[in-house]
Amino acid sequence: MLLQLEGIYRHYVNGNVQTQVLKGINLIVEKGEFVSIMGPSGSGKSTLLNIIGCLDKPSSGVYKFCGEQVERLNDSQLADIRNRSIGFVFQSFHLLKDLNAMQNVELPLIYRGVPKNERRKLAQAALESVGLSHREHHRPTQLSGGEQQRVAIARAIAGNPKVILADEPTGALDSHTGENIMAIFQRLNSEMGIAIVQVTHDENISGYGHRVIHLLDGTIAREETLRVI
Numbered sequence: 588m589l590l591q592l593e594g595i596y597r598h599y600v601n602g603n604v605q606t607q608v609l610k611g612i613n614l615i616v617e618k619g620e621f622v623s624i625m626g627p628s629g630s631g632k633s634t635l636l637n638i639i640g641c642l643d644k645p646s647s648g649v650y651k652f653c654g655e656q657v658e659r660l661n662d663s664q665l666a667d668i669r670n671r672s673i674g675f676v677f678q679s680f681h682l683l684k685d686l687n688a689m690q691n692v693e694l695p696l697i698y699r700g701v702p703k704n705e706r707r708k709l710a711q712a713a714l715e716s717v718g719l720s721h722r723e724h725h726r727p728t729q730l731s732g733g734e735q736q737r738v739a740i741a742r743a744i745a746g747n748p749k750v751i752l753a754d755e756p757t758g759a760l761d762s763h764t765g766e767n768i769m770a771i772f773q774r775l776n777s778e779m780g781i782a783i784v785q786v787t788h789d790e791n792i793s794g795y796g797h798r799v800i801h802l803l804d805g806t807i808a809r810e811e812t813l814r815v816i
């Protein structure tokens with residue numbers, strides 16, 4: 588089992604108004620699974636993904652990542668899980684504009700203290716696996732949207748994570764480019780065993796994984812299994 592959420596609640600307090608965003612989420616994602624989360628705007632998808640990514644903590648409930656109870660970890664242990672075990676991919680890529688593709692991919696490895704030679708090799712291999720070896724010296728402004736997202740995926744996988752968490756990874760791309768990104772996710776999932784949890788609004792994009800979780804108003808309304816692992 589990769590991750591397990593039991594009775595997860597998350598609320599926000601603004602002044603004296605309390606907004607309940609997640610209302611008792613129970614979810615298990617297995618190692619090597621590819622799961623899509625769908626649901627209307629405001630249903631809590633990003634909030635859930637942030638909790639799964641150890642970027643946010645639940646108000647109550649138990650979240651275990653690889654058997655480790657996340658609320659018991661301190662900030663540096665959480666940072667370590669994010670850096671070593673999780674690769675993040677965002678709708679708007681979040682690349683640093685003054686760094687070229689290679690340097691962007693190397694960044695999480697620098698934080699991890701990987702020596703330069705090894706870092707280069709890992710970054711080159713990651714760029715190669717998304718088909719971007721010929722763009723390693725290009726900066727984000729010199730790349731198409733699809734290429735920028737592939738650099739972001741290379742950055743996410745360079746450190747050999749257990750899971751990629753992606754919040755609307757194809758939201759800023761045309762449908763054809765989005766399908767290319769899904770083909771890359773499917774390959775990383777089936778060949779490298781990297782689990783994927785992605786949020787999407789797009790029915791077609793949600794069709795690439797093993798399972799679809801439908802969120803509605805902070806609860807899981809239903810789940811669909813599309814294919815077995």
Ligand SMILES: Nc1ncnc2c1ncn2[C@@H]1O[C@H](COP(=O)(O)OP(=O)(O)OP(=O)(O)O)[C@@H](O)[C@H]1O
Pocket residue numbers: 599600601606608626627628629630631632633634635
């Ligand atoms: N920091 C915050 N303070 C108060 N309310 C918040 C905060 N962050 C999120 N919310 C509320 O929580 C609800 C869920 O937000 P969330 O971003 O998880 O939705 P979402 O499903 O990702 O939506 P979208 O599809 O538009 O991205 C929203 O109603 C939002 O207003």
Ligand SMILES: [Mg+2]
Pocket residue numbers: 632633634754
């Ligand atoms: Mg969102």
